[in-house]
Amino acid sequence: KAGVTQTPRYLIKTRGQQVTLSCSPISGHRSVSWYQQTPGQGLQFLFEYFSETQRNKGNFPGRFSGRQFSNSRSEMNVSTLELGDSALYLCASGTDNTVYSGANVLTFGAGSRLTVL
Amino acid sequence: AQSVTQLGSHVSVSEGALVLLRCNYSSSVPPYLFWYVQYPNQGLQLLLKYTSAATLVKGINGFEAEFKKSETSFHLTKPSAHMSDAAEYFCAVSRNNNDMRFGAGTRLTVKP
Numbered sequence: 337k338a339g340v341t342q343t344p345r346y347l348i349k350t351r352g353q354q355v356t357l358s359c360s361p362i363s364g365h366r367s368v369s370w371y372q373q374t375p376g377q378g379l380q381f382l383f384e385y386f387s388e389t390q391r392n393k394g395n396f397p398g399r400f401s402g403r404q405f406s407n408s409r410s411e412m413n414v415s416t417l418e419l420g421d422s423a424l425y426l427c428a429s430g431t432d433n434t435v436y437s438g439a440n441v442l443t444f445g446a447g448s449r450l451t452v453l
Numbered sequence: 454a455q456s457v458t459q460l461g462s463h464v465s466v467s468e469g470a471l472v473l474l475r476c477n478y479s480s481s482v483p484p485y486l487f488w489y490v491q492y493p494n495q496g497l498q499l500l501l502k503y504t505s506a507a508t509l510v511k512g513i514n515g516f517e518a519e520f521k522k523s524e525t526s527f528h529l530t531k532p533s534a535h536m537s538d539a540a541e542y543f544c545a546v547s548r549n550n551n552d553m554r555f556g557a558g559t560r561l562t563v564k565p
Contacts, residue, residue, distance in 0.1 A: 381552060446495055
C-alpha cells in the first residue's frame with residue numbers, strides 16, 4: 337500500500353510569508369503527527385491529530401497550526417515565517433490506538449524541506 | 454515527562470565491526486521504545502520497537518536492541534556493520550504512541 341505522502345517536497349519562502357504543508361497518511365490510518373527537524377534542535381514534536389481533533393501539542397508558538405480533514409489528510413500552516421522556521425517538516429501516520437495497546441507505529445513521509453530567506 | 458538520551462552524536466566503525474548505539478530513557482511509566490533510521494533526504498524508517506513483550510527485540514537489517522529496565526537503557530546493536538548502515542539513528546520513547554519523543558540522533562559512519 338502507498339506510504340505517507342508529503343507535498344511539496346521542497347519550498348522556499350521569504351520572511352513574513354506563510355506556508356501550508358500537506359500530508360496524506362497511509363490508507364486506514366487516522367492519526368497524523370507532525371515534527372520539525374533542524375540541525376540544532378533535532379526532531380521536535382509539533383502536534384498530533386486523530387479523527388479531525390488535535391490530541392497533543394508540542395511547545396511551538398501559535399504561528400504553527402494544523403488541521404485534519406475527514407479523509408485523514410492533514411495540513412500544517414506556519415504564518416509570519418521567520419528564518420528559524422527553516423527545517424525539514426516530517427509527517428507521520430499511525431493506526432488507531434488505545435493506551436498501552438502497543439500496536440501503533442509511526443510511519444514517516446519523506447518530509448517537506450522549507451527554506452526561509 | 455518522558456525523554457531519551459542518545460550517548461554520542463557520532464559513531465564511527467569499520468565495515469564488519471560491531472555497531473553499538475546507546476540510548477537511555479526516562480519515563481514515569483512503562484514506555485514504548487523505538488529505534489528509527491534516517492538516510493539523507495529521507496524520512497524516518499522504523500528499525501524495531503519494544504512494547505513490553507520480549508526484552509530482546511530483533512529488527513530489520515540485522516539490528517537488535519535489548520530493553521534493560523534496571524539500567525533504563527535500550528541500546529541498538531548489529532554484529533557486523535555494512536557500508537549501507539551509514540545513516541542517522543534515532544531512539545524514541547512514547548507512553549501511548551500519540552506523543553513520540555526523539556533523542557538527538559547518532560550519526561553512524563562506516564569505514565571501508
